[in-house]
Amino acid sequence: MRILMVQTFYYYRGGDSTYMLGLTKLLEEKGHEVVPFSMQHPLNLPTPYADYFVSEIDFPVMMKEFSLRAAWTVLSRSIFSREARDKIERLVDDVKPDIAHFHNISAHLTTSIIAPLRERDIPIVWTLHDYRLVCPNTTFLSGNEICERCLPNRFYEVVLHRCKKGSLAASLVAMLSIYYERLIRVPSRIDRFITPSEFLKDKLIEGGFESERITWIPNFVDLDAYHPDDEEEYCLYFGRLSYEKGIDILIRALSHLDEGRLLIVGEGPAEEELRSLTKELGTNRVEFTGYKSGDELKKLLAGCQFVVLPSRWYENLPFSIMEAFASGRPVVASSIGGIPEMVEDGVDGYLFSAGDVHALADGIRRLLRDASLRREMGRRGREKAERMYEREGHYRKIVQIYEKVTGARQ
Numbered sequence: 209m210r211i212l213m214v215q216t217f218y219y220y221r222g223g224d225s226t227y228m229l230g231l232t233k234l235l236e237e238k239g240h241e242v243v244p245f246s247m248q249h250p251l252n253l254p255t256p257y258a259d260y261f262v263s264e265i266d267f268p269v270m271m272k273e274f275s276l277r278a279a280w281t282v283l284s285r286s287i288f289s290r291e292a293r294d295k296i297e298r299l300v301d302d303v304k305p306d307i308a309h310f311h312n313i314s315a316h317l318t319t320s321i322i323a324p325l326r327e328r329d330i331p332i333v334w335t336l337h338d339y340r341l342v343c344p345n346t347t348f349l350s351g352n353e354i355c356e357r358c359l360p361n362r363f364y365e366v367v368l369h370r371c372k373k374g375s376l377a378a379s380l381v382a383m384l385s386i387y388y389e390r391l392i393r394v395p396s397r398i399d400r401f402i403t404p405s406e407f408l409k410d411k412l413i414e415g416g417f418e419s420e421r422i423t424w425i426p427n428f429v430d431l432d433a434y435h436p437d438d439e440e441e442y443c444l445y446f447g448r449l450s451y452e453k454g455i456d457i458l459i460r461a462l463s464h465l466d467e468g469r470l471l472i473v474g475e476g477p478a479e480e481e482l483r484s485l486t487k488e489l490g491t492n493r494v495e496f497t498g499y500k501s502g503d504e505l506k507k508l509l510a511g512c513q514f515v516v517l518p519s520r521w522y523e524n525l526p527f528s529i530m531e532a533f534a535s536g537r538p539v540v541a542s543s544i545g546g547i548p549e550m551v552e553d554g555v556d557g558y559l560f561s562a563g564d565v566h567a568l569a570d571g572i573r574r575l576l577r578d579a580s581l582r583r584e585m586g587r588r589g590r591e592k593a594e595r596m597y598e599r600e601g602h603y604r605k606i607v608q609i610y611e612k613v614t615g616a617r618q
Contacts (some may be wrong), residue, residue: 209610210241212305212330214296216316218246218261219253220501223527224312224337227404227427229253231309234428234603243303245296247316260299262292265316287385288320297324307610310334310398314346314385319394326397331613335402335425337524341395342415344382345371348522352451360415363387395421399613402606404525405546411522423609428602429530431593436536436586437510439579442469442495443540443572444512446505447528449476454518454542454562456485461518461569463489468576470516473508475499509535513582514575517541520562525550533593538585540571556589 215228232242246252248261265285300308308325310332325332340346343358344366350357351374357365363386365371372378401422403409409422447453455472459482462470472482475498486494500508509515515532517523522545529550532539539557541547553559558571575582 209307209607209614210243210303210305211235211610212243212245212300212303212308212325213311214245214308214313214317214321215311216247216313217249217252218244218255219249219251221251223427223524226527227335227337228311230428230430231606234599235606238603238607243299243305245299245317245321257299257303260295262289262295262317285318286315286381287318287388289316289318290320292317293320293324296321300324300328300330305330307614308332309610312337314340318385319389319392322394322397331399332397333400333402333609333613334398335404336408336412337404339408339411339522339524340386341389341417342411344379344386347452348411349452352520354521359411361390400609402609405549407522407546407549408524423605425602425605425609426596427525427527427530428597428599429527429534429593431534431598434506434531434534434536435510436590437507439513439582440511442471442512443576444471444473444508444515444537445517446473446500446508446515447517447526449474449479449482451478452519452521453478454520455482457520457563457565457568458516458518459485459489459491459494460565461572462493463491464565464569465573465576468572469493469495471495471497471508471512473497473500473505506531506535509537512537514538514540514557514586516568516572517547518562518568519544519547521545523547530593530597533589534597536586536590538575538582538589540568540575542568550592552588552592556585556592 213228213232215225217225220226235242244255244257246261248264308330338346339348344363348354348356350369350371363383367379367383370376370379372382395417402425403422404427406424409424412422413419445455445458449455462468509531514537517526517528519542525546529539539551541551541559542562543559544562548559551557551559560567560571
């Protein structure tokens with residue numbers, strides 16, 4: 209089967225790109241041909257199809273220009289991209305794919321790419337990695353708080369509350385974009401939506417999507433690449449350093465304990481604030497390591513006591529939990545979004561109410577003081593990863609979707 213794989217970024221950048229590139233590799237190993245369609249970028253992986261990619265645009269930089277020309281470019285490219293439509297049209301005419309698989313296409317590629325595929329009777333499946341189709345801000349966050357005011361179909365709320373980056377202009381573009389997509393009936397023009405979590409599926413249904421068009425398929429990890437090692441005396445957070453991740457709650461929780469060492473792996477806009485908080489609390493058991501990936505990150509995972517994910521927002525299906533379980537490590541995480549589907553409280557980790565410093569401290573304390581409990585929970589986590597997040601089962605489910613939607617068109 210020849211699959212057109214559509215994703216804004218064609219390099220390892222966040223969970224959506226990581227998943228897309230991992231799926232591409234898996235499909236190619238099984239004998240399928242995968243053709244990428246993306247945006248040009250200096251970090252892109254090499255591909256013979258790069259000339260078909262749309263030109264790069266950096267929206268944050270454009271928004272800072274405060275010029276009419278910049279505003280028009282952002283508005284026009286965010287809602288409908290003539291370039292993206294023309295280039296995907298040329299690509300599909302040249303390679304004639306059997307199916308198109310979308311990932312993150314908003315803003316840079318846009319739903320303008322749907323029409324050329326529909327005109328050529330090419331089925332479309334779309335794996336969603338955020339909540340954008342029912343929340344213009346993509347995260348169900350307004351400022352620093354959970355917000356569901358846009359459900360169902362009240363997208364003007366994003367402008368009233370300036371949810372998108374606290375900016376009236378950005379929020380207006382987000383609103384216009386999603387209203388335009390509803391106007392051209394995007395939800396009914398996709399053959400199948402795939403959600404990594406049941407939580408995301410439920411939110412789509414609340415937003416008016418037909419449940420029959422949505423299939424829940426968890427993401428996957430390469431289990432052979434993760435192995436537990438001898439424990440060292442540290443617990444681990446890894447991911448983006450931003451407010452919605454709740455890392456400040458984690459630092460405060462550790463300051464309530466007289467034991468435990470925390471490694472914070474990653475980078476992001478909240479880093480300086482988090483470092484200042486650590487100094488303010490006088491906690492010398494917190495270490496910021498900077499960004500790590502690949503074997504270096506796997507080694508830190510293999511040697512940690514457990515992983516902590518204290519998020520404030522509706523996480524979908526965090527790779528950090530899948531990777532922790534694959535490494536045979538338990539997880540302490542907030543009970544929010546798709547996380548309770550992954551972590552079973554008291555079985556392979558502990559759950560706590562998002563934002564509750566004392567409950568988080570209690571979960572950390574219990575794991576720090578009981579090595580045999582950590583081992584048992586870690587073993588159960590690995591068993592769950594082998595059962596739910598392994599490559600072969602994921603491949604079978606994806607191919608079943610491909611065969612179903614292509615068969616329906618024949």
